Structures are given as C-alpha cells and as structure tokens.
Amino acid sequence: MASLIDYDGSAGILVDTNIWVDTMDDDSGWHDWAIDQLQACSERAPLHVNVVIYAELLVPRQDSTAIDDLLDVFETRRSPLPWEAASLAAAAYSLYRARGGTRARPLPDFFIGAHAAVANLGVLTRDRAGYGTYFPRLRLIAP
DSSP, X not given: OOXXXXXXXXXXXXXXHHHHHHHHOXXXXXXXXXXXXXXXXXXXXXXXXXXXXXXXXXXXXXXXXXXXXXXXXXXXXXXOOOTHHHHHHHHHHHHHHHTTOOTTXXXXXXXXXXXXXXXXXXXXXXXXXXHHHHOTTSOEEOO
C-alpha cells in the first residue's frame, strides 16, 4: 500500500463527478455553488479528473465533446489513475463492506478517494461523509 505519510493535499484538486454533474444541470440546487467552487479552486491549484470520473460523466450523456469543453473551461488536467491507488481503494472498500456496507456505494468512489490520497490531491465534492469516513486524511472541499 502507498505511504500517505507526506499527504497534505497540496498537489491540486481532484473534482468529484457530482460537482461536474451539478455544473451541467441548471436545475440542480448545487449548480451555483459548484460553479463558484470550481472557479475559486481553479484559481488556487490545478484541477484534475481521472478516467473513473470521466466514465461516470459519460454514462448519462455519452457526449465527450461537451464534457471535454466543460473540463477545458477550468483547464482541468486529465490525470492517470495511479497503480498505487488500487491497494488503497481495495482496503477502504473492504473496510466499508466489513462495516456492513452494501453495494450501494460503488467501488469507483473508493478509487477516486484513493487516487486523491496517493497523488496528494484534495477533493472537491458534495460527499464529505463518504470520503471523510474511508479516507479521513483527505483534504476535502465540501459543503
């Protein structure tokens, strides 16, 4: 498993799927908050997405051009998912299941948290409880 001894979340911000969805949905109660946070965060540090987040965004739309355009507005980096994230995601998911978690929380959420942890990224999300429970050291930007 990757060592998180030096983790401080200072290498940038991994933007969770729910934030991007909120920016694309004018009717979302979080729309304005999500856009404001993306703008503020992008002025402080590089924004990142990984292939898991990108795939989740393609599920309802399958229009990669529109997604790419949105990511480009905020100069978002397409960051590879580090191999070291696999063992951390598996450990966190195993803990979740051992605590009685159902399959309602999908494994991709654990890959997002693990990626942030091993790449020294903070996470912009609305899911403070989910990430905070299984990745308590993550620097979260959340309501």
